[in-house]
Amino acid sequence: MKITIVAGARPNFMKISPIIKAIQKRNSLGAAIEYRLVHTGQHYDKKMSADFFDQLGIPEPHANLEAGGGTQAEQTAAIMVRFEKELMEHRPNLILVVGDVTSTMACTITAKKLCIDAVHVEAGIRSGDMTMPEEINRIVTDSITDHFFTTSEVANQHLRHSGVGEERIHFVGNTMIDSLIGNLERLLKPALWDDQNLQSGKYFLLTLHRPANVDDPANLDHLLSTIMQCTGDLPVVFPVHPRTKKILDGIGFNNPKLVLAEPMPYLEFIYMVKNALAIITDSGGITEEATVLGVPCMTMRDSTERPETITMGTNELVGTDPAKLVPYLDKVMSGNWKKGAIPPLWDGKTAERIVSKLEDLYIS
Missing domain, CATH: 3.40.50.2000 (Glycogen Phosphorylase B;)
Known part of the structure; x- marks a missing residue:
């Protein structure tokens, strides 16, 4: 199984780090998972990007598309043009995108037009606010994604209401919490x-x-x-x-x-x-x-x-x-704030569940 993992902006990095570590762990136990990490360069300020790779133990990307800057349309176009070339030179079985940034949407569209499966981590979340660029990114990405890894039952319901079958919805938890728990x-x-x-x-x-x-x-x-x-x-x-x-x-x-x-x-x-x-x-x-x-x-x-x-x-x-x-x-x-609880499967083991499911889907 060959996976291209996409990271583009600061929120992505906390989500991909546990997935890469889970892949490395499975490979050490005899799995055969090849991954290629592609940084689109959407966030190109060192404080917004490079520090996160260093601190979270993310290996150097195999490719940096350096598509930062410009308007929404200019950035989307630059990512798509450069990611298309990347996929044609290094064709995977699937791409894995996370979150809801411009890179998530742009790379999903590019992969699907090349008939490459797209897997979306943190799929199905919705704000209902169409003035947010992220909401458009979520809707477009989820309209063409092949498999959906979700953080909550609410996200599952959004996907069901949009016509996604249960066999493509995988409730796994939250990889951002994997990073949090793993670094406390x-x-x-x-x-x-x-x-x-x-x-x-x-x-x-x-x-x-x-x-x-x-x-x-x-x-x-x-x-x-x-x-x-x-x-x-x-x-x-x-x-x-x-x-x-x-x-x-x-x-x-x-x-x-x-x-x-x-x-x-x-x-x-x-x-x-x-x-x-x-x-x-x-x-x-x-x-x-x-x-x-x-x-x-x-x-x-x-x-x-x-x-x-x-x-x-x-x-x-x-x-x-x-x-x-x-x-x-x-x-x-006044010290009167409500007491909270931790949502189901926000337990630090989400990435392991994702990699296990990917093996079931693309290797078994």
């Missing part, structure tokens, strides 16, 4: 911890990058002001996403409690997540990590593709109106 003993304290005299459970962690929160300077200013006003004397650590930094620099927001930082490597960032009193974010993946770590999480979005983090976990869907954040911050500050 390796977390690294970032330099700013001592520089800012941070203490466990005595700071908020903030991440923002979605247009609804950061593109309007007035809205971003209002959101930051609200957070500063409702978090007492506690510091707010804000690793600033590159697209957010441009707007933040423009408004010149300044508050002594706000600790601005560069994007952090994985092991340092998870250290910050694990030790935070609470998290304010518009990321999907962070809500999953917060749920497993039992950390209160507030999502600044109007919808989520990960409802299990709310129905079972420690996450709450706040919305994009800064005023709606106030009662949630009050709950955190």
Whole structure:
């Protein structure tokens, strides 16, 4: 069995690392699985890419398509043109894509037009928000995928409702949680911890990058002001996403409690997540990590593709109106946040289940 594994952006790396390790483990036990790792280059900033390969023990990619930059259409086109050449030169039995970034969609389309099977890890998740590029990526990818590896029963239901047969839906769990659990003993304290005299459970962690929160300077200013006003004397650590930094620099927001930082490597960032009193974010993946770590999480979005983090976990869907954040911050500050549970199969063994199923499908 020959597999081409695609990684394109920071969220992908945490998802492919356990799969590669599971393949290597099976091969050490006598399996015959060849894999080729292709990095599309969608994220090309070192902090957003290379550090993750180093820290997660991902081997150097066999190919880097260097398709970063440009508009959505330009990036999609560049990935497709370069990935087509890659597949024609190194034709696999299947490609494996993860998540919902542009690379996921672009590479799936390219493979299917070459009559190569596509397997989607983290398939079936939906937010219902068609203004999000990721939602379009999910729908297009899942419309032509051959096999679907899912993280939840909710995702299974979405696929069933779209007409996917049970024989192609494989509920395996969450590979991002494999990476989390596998690295908890390796977390690294970032330099700013001592520089800012941070203490466990005595700071908020903030991440923002979605247009609804950061593109309007007035809205971003209002959101930051609200957070500063409702978090007492506690510091707010804000690793600033590159697209957010441009707007933040423009408004010149300044508050002594706000600790601005560069994007952090994985092991340092998870250290910050694990030790935070609470998290304010518009990321999907962070809500999953917060749920497993039992950390209160507030999502600044109007919808989520990960409802299990709310129905079972420690996450709450706040919305994009800064005023709606106030009662949630009050709950955190008063110690009245809900208790969460860990969703089924989020146990650190998802990648093993994926590789086992692939062997059943393509070798047996």
